[in-house]
Amino acid sequence: MTEVATSDQLLVVIDPVARHSDGESVRIAKDVLSAGASTKVCLPEGPEEFARALARRGSRRPVVVGDDRALLRAVAHLHRQRELGACALSLVPVGRTLSLARSLGVPTGAVAAARTVLDGAEQWLDLLVDDSDGVVLGDLRIPWARGTAELAAEGVVPGPALAHPWLRTCQSLVRTLATRPSRLASAPPGPGPSRLRIEVDGVTLVDLDQPVAGVSVTPGASGGAWVEVRPVSVGAEVAPLRAAGRRVTVSGADFRYRADAAVGGPVRTRTWTLRERAWGLVLPG
Structure with missing residues (x-):
């Protein structure tokens, strides 16, 4: 780690989602940062302005105030x-999607995170880069299917959360209609096992003849990335297959994947390559 000088000039880029979701935490972070360093504050209204602010940072150290997606946007742009x-x-984490920030070791309180910006230390971390120039900071999961959080973000509320009487009435009507025959096409089934070829440094870990329930890839193994494949078990439980390597290729039928907070695909093949110590993040010293 490299100690960070508190006298550095800062470029504080505040993501619009953070401003709208938790203005109080944003204000606290600005006050702490301004009290400890010379700051220039940017309030971009969208991704293009966000990128322009980073491009014009000059010698100032960039500070992102926002959630996981804001951090990913900054890393992707600089990459x-x-x-x-x-x-x-x-990073000063502000927002609802902060699991990546936590996993990286960034404090999630506004005061503690802002003080880390001023008094923390640089740590250089590994990165996964795919063949379309996408980046992965935390973990990669295949296949990806929408969960409760994603459904809620799209305005789809699961049944148990329907609390208002009129919503319960609608839910009851839906259940009634669902029991009747319909000429409409039925809803697509949930995600099942996938048949994928997983290659690590050119060696096949699992081939298309072995269905898999899921694949995860995480940067951080010594000199490589951790790869875990969970085969579909028939009868007796099957232990996960694990490997470490610098280059991971997944191919097969169209598949989607979740890279940190972003969803990619569908693609038929994708290769991720580990880059050691490729990006720096200021963390508690």
């Missing part, structure tokens, strides 16, 4: 500009 190794990022 595309081939400037990811030029400076370490700082």
Whole structure:
């Protein structure tokens, strides 16, 4: 780790989602940062302005105030500009999607995170880069299916959460109609086993003849990425297959994947390559 000088000038880029979701935490973070360093605050209204603010940072250290998606947006932009190794990022997590920030070791309280920006240390972390120039900071999961959180974000509320009487009435009507024959096509079934070929450094870990329930890839193994494949068990439980390597290729039928907070695909093949110490993040010293 490299100690961060508290006298550094800061470029504080505040994601619009953070401003709208938790203005009080944003205000606290701004106050703490301004009290400890020279700051220039940017309030972008969208991804394009967000990228322009980072591009015009000059010698200022970039500080992102926002959730996991804001951090991913910043890393992806700097990677595309081939400037990811030029400076370490700082993050003040504000928003509802903060699991990546927590896993990386960033404090989630506004005061503690802002003080880390001022007094923390740079840590250089591994990164997965795919063949379409996408990045993975935390973990990659295949196949990906929408869960409760994603459904809620799209406005689809599961049955148990329907509390209002008129909503319960609608739910009852839906159940009644569902028991009647219909000429309409039935809803597509949930995700089942996938047949995928998983190759790690050119060696096949599992082939298309073995259905799998899921695959996870995580940067951070010594000199490589951790790969875990969960085969579909028939009868006796099957232990996961594990390997570590620098290059992971997944191919087969169309599949989607979740890379941190973003969903990619469908694709038929994708390769992820580990890049060691590719990006910097300021963490508690």
